[in-house]
Amino acid sequence: MNSQRSNLASTLHSLDGRSYGNYKQIRGSYEFGPVTVFIDRVQVDPFASPSKVRIRINRAEAGFPTDITTERTDRIAASDFLFRVGDSFLHRNDRRSVILGRPGQEVLERTNVVIDDEGLEARLLVNLPARGRRILGHQAADILTRDVPELAQAMFVHSNLSGDDLREHVQLHRDQLELRNRLGEEGLLAFIGNGAILPRRAGDSDLPMDSSAVAFSSPASLQHTITLSSGRSLTGMAIPRGVTVIVGGGYHGKSTILRALERGVYPHIAGDGREWVITEPSATSIRAEDGRAVTGDDISPFINNLPSGTDTRAFTSTNASGSTSQAANLVEAVEVGARSLLIDEDTSATNFMIRDDRMRALIPADREPITPFVDRIRPLFTRRGVSTVLVAGGSSAFFEVADHVIALDAYVPQEVTETAHELVGVSAADLTGSVEPDSAEVGDDSDVSAPRNPAEAAAETAGEVFTTPQPRIPTAKALRPSSKTKSAKAKGLGQVQFGKAFIDLSAVSQIVDPQQTTGIAEALEYMSEIFDDRVSLTEALAEVEDMLDAQGVDGLTGNRDHPGHVARPRPQEIAAALNRFRGLHLVD
Numbered sequence: 001m002n003s004q005r006s007n008l009a010s011t012l013h014s015l016d017g018r019s020y021g022n023y024k025q026i027r028g029s030y031e032f033g034p035v036t037v038f039i040d041r042v043q044v045d046p047f048a049s050p051s052k053v054r055i056r057i058n059r060a061e062a063g064f065p066t067d068i069t070t071e072r073t074d075r076i077a078a079s080d081f082l083f084r085v086g087d088s089f090l091h092r093n094d095r096r097s098v099i100l101g102r103p104g105q106e107v108l109e110r111t112n113v114v115i116d117d118e119g120l121e122a123r124l125l126v127n128l129p130a131r132g133r134r135i136l137g138h139q140a141a142d143i144l145t146r147d148v149p150e151l152a153q154a155m156f157v158h159s160n161l162s163g164d165d166l167r168e169h170v171q172l173h174r175d176q177l178e179l180r181n182r183l184g185e186e187g188l189l190a191f192i193g194n195g196a197i198l199p200r201r202a203g204d205s206d207l208p209m210d211s212s213a214v215a216f217s218s219p220a221s222l223q224h225t226i227t228l229s230s231g232r233s234l235t236g237m238a239i240p241r242g243v244t245v246i247v248g249g250g251y252h253g254k255s256t257i258l259r260a261l262e263r264g265v266y267p268h269i270a271g272d273g274r275e276w277v278i279t280e281p282s283a284t285s286i287r288a289e290d291g292r293a294v295t296g297d298d299i300s301p302f303i304n305n306l307p308s309g310t311d312t313r314a315f316t317s318t319n320a321s322g323s324t325s326q327a328a329n330l331v332e333a334v335e336v337g338a339r340s341l342l343i344d345e346d347t348s349a350t351n352f353m354i355r356d357d358r359m360r361a362l363i364p365a366d367r368e369p370i371t372p373f374v375d376r377i378r379p380l381f382t383r384r385g386v387s388t389v390l391v392a393g394g395s396s397a398f399f400e401v402a403d404h405v406i407a408l409d410a411y412v413p414q415e416v417t418e419t420a421h422e423l424v425g426v427s428a429a430d431l432t433g434s435v436e437p438d439s440a441e442v443g444d445d446s447d448v449s450a451p452r453n454p455a456e457a458a459a460e461t462a463g464e465v466f467t468t469p470q471p472r473i474p475t476a477k478a479l480r481p482s483s484k485t486k487s488a489k490a491k492g493l494g495q496v497q498f499g500k501a502f503i504d505l506s507a508v509s510q511i512v513d514p515q516q517t518t519g520i521a522e523a524l525e526y527m528s529e530i531f532d533d534r535v536s537l538t539e540a541l542a543e544v545e546d547m548l549d550a551q552g553v554d555g556l557t558g559n560r561d562h563p564g565h566v567a568r569p570r571p572q573e574i575a576a577a578l579n580r581f582r583g584l585h586l587v588d
Contacts, residue, residue, distance in 0.1 A: 008037075009141045016137030020046055023128050023135060032149040034061035035156070039144070040562040043128060050099060050125035052562040053144070055152040058119040063158040068170045075115040076107070077173035077267075081166050083113045084269075086122060086155045095147050099125040101565045104513050105206050105274075106266040107173055109568040111553050112515075113155070120156045123562050124148065172275065175228050176267040179278045182226055186238070189283070189340045189387050190261050191226070193236035193276025194218055198253070198260045199411070206512075208273035214253075214411035221415045222404070234276055237413065241340070241387045243377055245398045247416075248408035254391045257408065258285075258344055261389060262510050265570070283340040284333040284572050287347035288322035289507045295579065296586045298469040301376055302327040302352065305369050313469075318582060322349030323370055328579075330373075334380075335469065336541055336575040340387040343373075345394060354397040376466075377401050383466040400424040471536035473587040474578075479528035481583050488521035490514060496521045501583055508576045515567035522556040522566060523574045524581075533587050537578065541571045 008030050015022050023042045030037045034057050041052040068074050086100045100122060101112045113122045126143060129136035154160055179191060192198075196216040199209040218224075218237035225235045239261075248254050264279030300312045303324060320328060326349050333341060345353065355372045374397045380386045392398055399405060405420040406413050484499030491497055493514045494506035498521070511517055523544055530540045547555045548568060557563035578584060 009145045012137045012141035012144065014137065015135045015140075018135050018137075020044075020130055020133045020135055023051075023140075026144070032145070032152075034058070035149050035152040037144065037148055037152075038561070046128070046130040046133060050127045052564070053124045053126045053148060054121055054562055055124065055148055055156075056119055056121040057152060057156040059117075062120050062156050064115075064120070065158070065163075065167075068167060069115050073173065073177060074170050076109045077170045078166065079110070079113040079115050080107045080173075080269075081169040082115075082120070082122070082155050083110065085161060086113065086151060089151055089154045093147075095143075095151070097127045097129065097143050098147055098151065099127070100151075101515065105268055105272045106263065106512055107269060108266065108513060108516070109553055110515060111557070111563045111566045114552070114554070122152070122155060123565065124151075125565070168270070171230060172270055173267050175230055175232050176275065176278060178228050178230075179226060179234065179276070180281060182228075183278065183280050186224075186226075187241055188224075188238050188280075189241050189244070189389065190239040190264060190279040191224070191234070191236055191276065192216055192218070192239075192257070192260070192264075193234050194223075196236070196260070196275075196277055197273025198256050198277070200256075200259075208271070213273075217412065219406070219413055219415040222406075236276060239389065240403065241385075242381060242403035243387065243398070243401055244389045244404045244406065245402040245420075246389065246391045246406050246408065247393065247420075250393060253408045253411040254393060255344055255346065256411070257413075258342055258389065258391050259509075262342055263512065265510065266512065280340055281570075282338045282572065283342055284338040285342045285509045286326065286329045286333060287344065287507060287509075288349040288352065289325040289329060290320070290322050292320050292325050292328070292504070292507070292580055293318050293582045293584070294320045294324065294328040295584045296472050297328045297331050297579075299324065299327040299331055301331070301371065301466055302373070303370055305366075307369070323352035325349075326352045331469070332575060332579050333572065334384060334386055335472070336538055336571055338572065339385065340389065342389050344391045346391070354395055356395075356397070374398055374401065379466055396420070396424060400426045400430075471538060473534065473536045474531045474540075475585045475587055476531055476533045478531050478583070478585050479524055479578075479581075488524050490517035490521045493517055496524070496577055498524060498581060499583070501581065503577050503580050505573075505577060505580065508573055510570070511573050513567050515565050516569045516573065518564070519553065519556060519566045519569040520574055520577045523569065524577060526556055527574075527578070537575065541575055544574065545571055 008026065011026055021044065027039050027042055036056045038054040039051065040054060043049060043051045069078050083100065084103050087103055090098055090100060111123060129139040183191060194217050197208045197213045198216055199213045201207045201209050222237045223235060224238035225233060227233045246254050246257060260274050260277045261279050261283065262285050263274060264277040265281050265283055268274045294315060294317045296314045296316055298313045299315050303312050306312065317324065330341065351370055353373050377388055378401050390398055399420040402420065404415060405417045407416045481499050488496055488498045493511060496503040496505065496517060505511060505517065526544060527540045530543055551559065553566050553568045554563055556566060
């Protein structure tokens, strides 16, 4: 036993039976052969947050190949692989006191395991054992001088790993990112590979369904093959930019395909079934959300001329209705750069989505302040370059404005666009138009065909439907209320505590890991130092993204030695939290 290990073990044995506060004596760093153990923070109480411990090994000792651990994106994938190795080791050996975190089906950039130029490091949380408030020093010695170094050896010594599995994990991640980049080049919103398993095991499980699941198979009319630089050739359904409507009977897979597209903004691990469900990275799920706060949104393209006289170009509410909240969710998504929207009829406000002919005849347009989404879905694309994938099971209203209509029958898709257009009387002459040049900055190309019906064309001739809104500028103290005395904190997957306020994110469906919620809390703290009465919300988000690209997720936490367990959120979800903060105030 080396001297440092012996010293740590001796100290812990000598502390056995003493009061818990004496654990603070073990703070410091200790060498265990090639592994260094850093005890950064010691919990003050057995019921307090766990102690923070890091394990690190230098590159020479680890022996990792440089060709898969040099590029930033490769390091993210390799770190994810090691994260999963470490989690498996801890559970296989029943090391319950040591917490590395639990990986999900997605590959996320995290603080749990990092690879840098000097070496490899894991950030652990360790519950130091006690009986009541007395130290169990002998058990603690086993944890810190045996279990933790063994974990490091299992994770970080390349010869102890399956080198082929690591390389395949990194290559899969490379290929998924390349395919995502290719979507824009080919005018696509998303791609679903043939053979994909989209159904999940249960409503509360993200694991793939067993062998009874129907494997995805593209309709011939939408089938597309992409060959990647690695030589991998992929064939599946290509969803072009524009308006795509997914229909079918109940329980036939409509919402399942939409949920897969929602998660397709993230890479997935091999065996998940959705490895080749790839969605453009800004795609945002939109729904109604009764009761949410709205601050200064321009919802006038959808809601205008309210009887109260309220100006909807800068609409504020502490308790938005279903239609108003869905309008706010949509314009907020577009504000922060969403190039495509994912919408399910089941979670939408009916009066926001459609207004049938009889209702239009009964209630004149000048007496109805809501312009339904069906009337705006095409100008949203032609004016702003924002595409939509919509699941519809109870209305044909969107057929005449759809580029593609896909019908699902027992999870098997067929394109039925021609039949759907015939049913609603859309002629070839109506299927003209294109994305206007001023939308090119939003999309990757500006020559996508776009059907126009007479009603929609008339709406556009009335004037600009989607003009660029005025930037929303939070006040300097927007995220620094006087009542806030503690840092923002995640409360599970769907809630952030910010001062005395709680931000409800339960309707933000593309948060896939509680560590992302922690990242959102950290991002709000970071932005609190950016807002100065001049910086807009979108400018602040761009600054956060630039910092994350340069420094990684550690940058959110001020590059603390041990930042805890944080995963990178998308700017769309950071914005969602800020927009739902009831204390948000804007510069007039």
